[in-house]
Amino acid sequence: MNRRKFLTKGALGVGATALVGVSPQDASPQQRVTKWDRSADVVIAGAGASGLSAAIMARDQGASVLVVEQNHDIGGHAMVSGGRIPLGGGTRLQKKFGVVDSADQVYLDHTDFHNLELRYSDRDLVRVWADENAATFDFLLDNGVQFEEVMPTLVNGGTIPRLFRTKVYSDDLKVTINGSPGSGLVRALEKSARAKGVEVLLRHTLTRIVRDEVRLKPDATGTRVHGIVAKIDGKEVTIEARRGFIIATGGFTSNVAFRRMFDPRLTEEYQVAGEPWSKQNADGEMLAMGLGAALWGTSNVASEHGRSVTKTRHIGARYGYENLRWNPGSPMFPQVGGAGLTVKSYQDFICVNQFGRRFWNEMDDTYDFLNACLGRHDPDAKSRKLNGGGPIWAIFDADSVRREEWDPKPPNVDANGFFFGADTIADLSRKISNPYQAQPMPARALEETVARYNSYVDAGKDPEFGRPGLMFKIQKPPYYAAWATPILHDALAGLRINGRCEVIDVRGEVIPGLYCAGESAGGFALHGLPRVTVFGRIAGREAARARRQS
Ligand SMILES: Cc1cc2nc3c(=O)[nH]c(=O)nc-3n(C[C@H](O)[C@H](O)[C@H](O)COP(=O)(O)OP(=O)(O)OC[C@H]3O[C@@H](n4cnc5c(N)ncnc54)[C@H](O)[C@@H]3O)c2cc1C
Incomplete structure (x- = not known):
């Protein structure tokens, strides 16, 4: 024509x-x-x-x-x-x-x-x-x-x-x-x-x-x-x-x-x-x-209502939305990488930012938790991540795995950058690496964070973030770090x-x-x-x- x-x-x-x-x-x-x-x-x-x-x-x-x-x-x-x-x-x-x-x-x-x-x-x-x-x-x-x-x-x-x-x-x-x-x-x-x-x-x-x-x-x-x-x-x-x-x-x-x-x-x-x-x-x-x-x-x-940003319920995998667990038999699974460990209770771990620090009460299901994920940085002024909060990692131990009845292996987790395990906390922090983790997680910071959290469990009180029901210490190897970054919807x-x-x-x-x-x-x-x-x-x-x- x-x-x-x-x-x-x-x-x-x-x-x-x-x-x-x-x-x-x-x-x-x-x-x-x-x-x-x-x-x-x-x-x-x-x-x-x-x-x-x-x-x-x-x-x-x-x-x-x-x-x-x-x-x-x-x-x-x-x-x-x-x-x-x-x-x-x-x-x-x-x-x-x-x-x-x-x-x-x-x-x-x-x-x-x-x-x-x-x-x-x-x-x-x-x-x-x-x-x-x-x-x-x-x-x-x-x-x-x-x-x-x-x-x-x-x-x-x-x-x-x-x-x-x-x-x-x-x-x-x-x-x-x-x-x-x-x-x-x-x-x-x-x-x-x-x-x-x-x-x-x-x-x-x-x-x-x-x-x-x-x-x-x-x-x-x-x-x-x-x-x-x-x-x-x-x-x-x-x-x-x-x-x-x-x-x-x-x-x-x-x-x-x-x-x-x-x-x-x-x-x-x-x-x-x-x-x-x-x-x-x-x-x-x-x-x-x-x-x-x-x-x-x-x-x-940005109204802080609805589901533009959500807390993940499937950790240790990249696409861990609350209502979607990827089926390992899905034809998409090779691209998905891991199904994720379905969380029964956030009591079973702490959340740390890329600097190895806790930043909020993990039990909080409101936008306050999400805002802390997205905006709270290491108090160390040298941190270079200015917008976005960087990766959030769930840190837990062998006892958490037993309580949650998880099998922390592929295909349940994505071992290519979204899930790590090690026998010491310091080794765990050194392993954490993926394209979104802008700098290595300082081993000393993660060790201090875990030790401080364990002391809060002993005292029955979290003076930093007011987390209720402190129940379990993180003390039994192996230790794990699972991707728990909020997901957009x-x-x-x-x-x-x-x-x-x-x-x-x-x-x-x-x-x-x-x-x-x-x-x-x-x-x-x-x-x-x-x-x-x-x-x-x-x-x-x-x-x-x-x-x-x-
Ligand atoms: C895990 C999950 C669970 C959900 N559960 C619910 C639920 O239970 N109830 C509920 O109400 N909502 C739910 N939602 C939300 C709901 O699925 C979406 O709101 C809805 O599918 C959006 O419809 P849509 O047609 O706008 O987009 P989509 O359904 O995403 O379709 C858009 C299509 O456009 C195509 N496309 C994009 N760009 C181009 C292009 N340039 N050229 C050609 N094609 C293009 C895409 O490939 C896609 O196929 C869920 C969403 C997810 C991800």
Whole structure:
């Protein structure tokens, strides 16, 4: 197709006059796209929980749908998630258990100003979300998602039982990746989407958003998103989005530079739950920001509520999120490195920073503990780590191992930099080394720390940090050091959208043709799947209903 033929009638007005692309990687935003390799009414980047919901909904409206997915498989973070989906408002399953609920009650529960996690939300978005709760849950049922049929429970922000959990999709780890319940959501949606005619291009990475310059009126021009460029094996594929393009790339937690815009302490040592299966690289956000898109609800990332930073419950492994223990039979396990030792009680160890010092009461499950991890340094002014707190290590002994019933060997631990053992405390400190441990841990400091802690156990009091219930000394070799650094989870801010999931620019105006859903969208700090499935569904519907461009 030559360029003249390709310049199509603009949906906003009389005609398109140029095509430009914006890429976060390109210095020049003016790259021209001269032909479309593929074309669909609605194009979506990301085949996770929001992208698959959007794809099915757009297809249900009669639109042709094409999804590009960076990974070699669908699912995103949702695949390894716990599949806990608290949606209410009177869903079919709520009714089955005799639970009475309404959209108004959902809205009220999620706008209570006492709830610090949700206080800073955009209430227009919460209202739309509440109104679409029941329809979205029933949409999941209609598209084959199966839930554990037990009485739903309450969750944060709820006065009515709404929490149902999806069933694990199958017992084949090649299919479910980790055997997590979230597989029951995304595999069912994938099956339905494919059966309805949605096309998914795997290993295709969104790299550019393409805009038309369109004439709105004889005397005014504007732009409209008209497609994307994706890359596979270094080759570019241009894809026309005739009605709309939806960003569903899942947030920014994996992008160190981007996440530090919200909180400069979130340096590289903080790993991300859901990796290494899929990444949240902020690609969608950066591309949209290149078109002038605004961010929304940015304070939520550092509000010290919700799950942007979490205390690990699986130590001695890199990806030790509280609700995810990697299965050694997972096809991802070679990249995961270790399943982690599941902690029954933080009484069984002390936590030290990279300088070998305790820094806080280990029993504390509040953000105070996390703040101490992220921000507390060695009192020695020579320490060079100024932002981020560096690695946190759990230090324990043979008695702790016995009490916790751990088997501190691979595959339970990752011996490649995230777990160490030695017969003396000094030898242990000398072994601790990985790319995030900026300097050797001083042996004397760790010896002093352990000796001081043991003296607190004898005295029954921790005068430094007030740790309650000092129960066990660390005194029986071998001694161990296990990675226990906090792990990042939710992207709680993202692109500004309106109730139709259209992306809004920094002047408060809609960017025509561009939609966003999922963790890449901001303004509502609700955790996880209930937020992303609802807005995914809305984005798919609205993009499918937009006027066709060619
Ligand atoms: C361990 C774990 C447990 C969880 N448990 C729960 C739970 O029980 N309940 C709950 O509500 N929430 C839970 N969550 C959160 C929930 O899974 C996420 O909020 C949700 O999956 C986000 O959906 P999404 O569509 O925005 O992103 P994702 O599901 O992550 O999908 C984004 C997709 O975009 C792809 N992508 C990224 N960049 C590009 C690009 N440039 N081009 C093409 N594709 C790209 C990614 O590969 C990915 O497949 C959990 C998360 C984790 C990690």
